[in-house]
Amino acid sequence: MPSNKNQKLDAFYQQFSGEQHVLILINADPDAISSAMAVKRLLWRKAANITIAHVNIIKRQDNLAMIRRLNIKLDHISNVETQRFDRIVMVDSQPVHHEILAGFKPHVIIDHHPLSGAEAPYIDIRPNYGATASILTEYLKSAKIKPSTKLATALYYGIKTDTSNFERQTIIEDVRAFQYLFKAADVQLVKKIDQSEMRSRDLKHFKNAIENKRFRKGWIFSHLGKVGNPDICVMVADFFMRVNDANWIVISGIYGNKLVVIFRSDGLRRNAGRIATKSLGQLGSAGGHKSMARAEIPLVDLKTLVDPENDKKVQNWIVNRIRLRGGKN
Ligand SMILES: [Mn+2]
Structure with missing residues (x-):
């Protein structure tokens, strides 16, 4: 696997071509959702269409608030015709992490969990990172894509939750990504999402x-x-x-x-x-x-x-x- 950031981006892009239907699979939490959004942004105009599907049932009120307030389009895997896709991308997860994910052979895996023996034509697994969102922020930077407020807010929240406000496993790269996103993110909205743990009832x-x-x-x-x-x-x-x-x-x-x-x-x-x-x-x-x-x-x-x-x-x-x-x- 190439080590240089731009070489990585090139190798990632080599997995795709303009006429493909791409399915991004996640076990939805803020880190996974925002990482999937970043992949979707990276593949904008580089694939025929891109669908993000989650394999879990999303129950947490703050996660639901993130999806609602940032107007994120996600489908549950059961509502997706998986056969019609040419390319499978897994972010923030590997096949062994979930029984539904285990049924897929991904072409691309980008994750920060320890390597589980997963194989794919393109793999970028960095177990020392606090969040996959930090890794994807680096991809966006390499691709010279300035994230929209929506994407920056999502990635910022992904890093914030996965590192538990930097109280958990974090490296300087997470801090750098966080700092970079801060400028574009809607921090007030992050606060609102973070505090949306309660239902009115x-x-x-x-x-x-x-x-x-x-x-x-x-x-x-x-x-x-x-x-x-x-x-x-x-x-x-x-x-x-x-x-x-x-x-x-x-x-x-x-x-x-x-x-x-x-x-x-x-x-x-x-x-x-x-x-x-x-x-x-x-x-x-x-x-x-x-x-x-x-x-x-x-x-x-x-x-x-x-x-x-x-x-x-x-x-x-x-x-x-x-x-x-x-x-x-
Ligand atoms: Mn994660």
Whole structure:
């Protein structure tokens, strides 16, 4: 594989010709979506048409917000006639990463996950990069393509999420790509997308959480009752962490046939993972680390101790259980 950036771009372009139908396959997340958009831009006027298809079901509200607000055209693989394509491109994934992807023989793979033995006429895998979007930003630069606001915003968000704001595996190339995109990206829109984790119907849980909370000596407990998605417990817990004099947050909810309990702490005093394990570990699964933990208890087991239908009793039961067994005083 050529090492020089322009040689790489040439070798990439050699895989395509003007009359081809190109299918870009992704496991959709912001890095994969934005990388696919960049490939589509690189192939503009260099292929007959280009379709981006995702193999996963997109559930995360922020990912859905990205697609909606940036007006990105994606199709689920089940709605795509895959036989009509001459060229398959995989970005941010390799065939072994997903059973649907495994059914394809890609002509091009561009990724930052460790090399899995994947083969293709053109492969560019850089496992030290924090995001595939950083790699594709370099391709755009080599091709002297100035990204549109939409593309720059998507790539910027891709790098931001995959590196978790540069808290995860990152190299200087990621920082450089990020800096380059910053000039063209709509940073305000990125902020809006990033914060679009909630649906309007989730708001009632916040209202109940605030009204029913027990707040004493830096501890906030709140049981949300039945929830349509356990993520709402995490969102409420993270929200309460913003309360200046709260050191410990314990938010619970009933999801399906389980009680889910989310722990958050400032991580300075006792260990959240240990408190979760000591207080609830015998009843189900529990664990975590210093500042974050989670426990899940099957309702069949909970029923022998407290009535799961009675939200007030469940909240009191959790408070007492943590006070007696978790070491809270
Ligand atoms: Mn990625």
